[in-house]
Amino acid sequence: MTTARKTTTVFLTLLCGLLLTIAGLTNRWPTWTWPTLAVLLLVVPAAAFRIASLRRGSIPVSFEEQLTAPPVERTEHHVSHVALPSLWDDYRFVFSATVRWHLIKSPETMPVLNPAGLAVEAVLSRARSITEKREPTQASLIQHELSGALSRMSPEPTGHLQAMAENINLSLPQQDQERLERLAEVRKEGAVWEHQRKYEQSKRQYLGEDVLKDTGSAVVWWLAKNEEHVERTVADLPLLAQLTSAANDTDIPERLQNLLSEPPSESAMPENAEVEPEPKSQARTAEDHLSGFFDSMGFTEGDIRRGMLAKQISNIITKQNQHETAEGLLRRFDPPTASTQNDPEGPTSDDDATDETSTSART
Incomplete structure (x- = not known):
């Protein structure tokens, strides 16, 4: 009998004894029955162990347990x-x-x-x-x-x-993972830079070999971008000729050099633009410098302050014996009108001009 069977037999014997005791107390069995029950509870398990040992023969218990126990195998x-x-x-x-x-x-x-x-x-x-x-x-x-x-x-x-x-x-490993992330970031940045470089190369090639190949190509390209402003393209011919020559590192063709000295034609100017007197030479005159000064001050064409300030400056340089320049300033910025010519009592002094300028500025 194996250890498991012995444990089960003892447990059942105790359980039967407990049940018989409860039944005897409940039914008030006679006193002589208690020794009989005790003998039976001892004899029955002993007989069961004896019968099991006779059936088992001479086989050791430990060996039998090894045969009957399930094998434990790690998988x-x-x-x-x-x-x-x-x-x-x-x-x-x-x-x-x-x-x-x-x-x-x-x-x-x-x-x-x-x-x-x-x-x-x-x-x-x-x-x-x-x-x-x-x-x-x-x-x-x-x-x-x-x-x-x-x-x-x-x-x-x-x-x-x-x-x-x-x-x-x-x-x-963590270090290899971080290293791969840095390499990936460098590759991405390199790819972006390479695309930018190729884009710049393509743009330079397009401008140098196509657009600015000669003045004619530049004019056609500029006209395509400003197809609704033909007059503007004509006015920009000198600039396009200079730009093409600079891009190809060559001199301006002789047939185009006369464009650099010609003033812009009236057809290329806006309809409401004021036609200025044509300069006698390519050098900027006092009138041109003073006009640029007025433009930087915000005194645009038609502003009454241009004429007032020009008159004051003309009075000052007249005292320096620069009569021709003073007259040129007056002709450019304060030409006489019909009402002024007929009114001999118009403001002539420097103080009057200063008062008028101050009043106009406050206004």
Whole structure:
């Protein structure tokens, strides 16, 4: 009788004794029945043990327990932080998983071996054949690929067992991961810079070899951009000729040099633009300088303050014996009108002009 059976027999004997005691107290059995029950509770278990020992024979109890006890066999093993190669040198994946196996042959016909070692070797070999062909930048994707490839029981090379893996985790060391992120950022910046460089090269080539190849090409390009302003294109011919010559590092053709000295034609000017006296030479005159000064002050054409200030300046330079320049300023900025010519009592002194300028400025 095994230990388990002995324990069960003792437990049932005690339970029967307890039930009989409760029944005797409840029914008020006679006193002579209690010794009888005690004898029965002792004799019955002893007889059961005797009969079991006779049936068992001379086999030791410990050996019988070994035969009847279910065999305990380990069928899984956990591996962690195993370095697997990648497609790039000096970059390694970190592999962790739970390896499971199933023996193909029965233990009686199998030689002495370590099934855990065979199963782990088979799983790592299958995982290595995949990772060594993958880039380290795809660790998360390769982890799912390994989960599918190692999820099936496959026989290992010796043929003693089949192995698989689950709970797979694949990653990169933290330093390698940060290094790859920096490299990726540099590649992205380099790609952007390369596109910008090619764009600038293409633009320079387009302007140098097509647009500014000669003055004619520049005029056609400018006219295409300002097709509704032909007069403006004609007025910009001198500028286009200079720009084309500068771009090709050549002199302006002789046939176009006369454009540099010609004033803009009246047709190229706006309809309401004021026609200024044509300068006698290309050099800027006092009238031109004073006009630029008024423009920078915000005194545009038609502003009465231009004439008032020009008259004051004319009076000042007249005292310096610059009569011709003073007259030119008056003709340019304060030409006499019919009402002024007929009114001999108009303001002539510097004080009057100053009063008028101050009044106009306050207004």
